[in-house]
Amino acid sequence: MPVPNPALKERLEKEVPDAEVRIDDALIAVSSLMTSVVTARREVNGVPPAKGQETIQRLAKAQLALIDASGNVLRVHGDLVRFGKETAGYDLHECPSLTRSTVQKLQAVA
Template identity: 35%
Template sequence: MALTVTAATARFNREMMASEAAIADALVAATSLMHTAAIAQRDFPDAPVIQSQSALLHLNKMLASLIESRGEAARVHGQLRDIGREMGATEIPFCPDAEATLPLAERAA
C-alpha cells in the first residue's frame, strides 16, 4: 500500500522527532559517562594512566560522533521540511490529522 502525503508527513514528523530525541538522550548519557570517567581518573591516581587516557580519548571520539550526528539530523530535518514544502505537505489541506501524529498504540481503533 502506497503512502499518502498526509500519512508520509505524519510518519516523517513522528520518526524525525524520535530520532532527534534518541540522539539527544545518547549525548546526555555519553556526557555523563565522560564526567564519571574524568572524576575517576582524578580520584584514583593509582589507576593505569595510559589505559585511563585511552578510554577518555575514545569517549571523546564517541561524543564528537554524537555531536556530528546531531548536526546531520538537523540537516536531514531541514531537507525533509523543504521537500514537504515543495510537495505541499505543509499546507493546510495536507497537514496530518491530530490522530495521525500519535504513536500507533495511542490511535483510536
C-alpha cells in the same frame, strides 16, 4: 500498498524529532559516562594522570560522532521541511514558464 502522503507526513513529523531527541539522549549519556570516568581516574588513589587517557579519547570520539550525527539529522529535518514546502504548494513540473525562469537564473549564476 503505498502509504498515503498524509500518513507519510505524520510519520515523518513524529520520527524526525524522535531521532533528534534520541541522539541528544545518547550524547547526554556519553557525556555523563565521560564525567564518571574522569572523576574515577582522579579519585582513585595511586592512579597516574595518564591512566585511562585512551579510554577518555575514545569517549571524546564517541561524543564527536554523536554531534556529527545530530547535525546531519538536523540538516535532514531542514531538507524535509523544504521538500514539503515545495511539494505541498505546487509542482514546478506543472509550470513550464516558472521552470524556464529558474533554469535561466541558474545559468546566469553559473
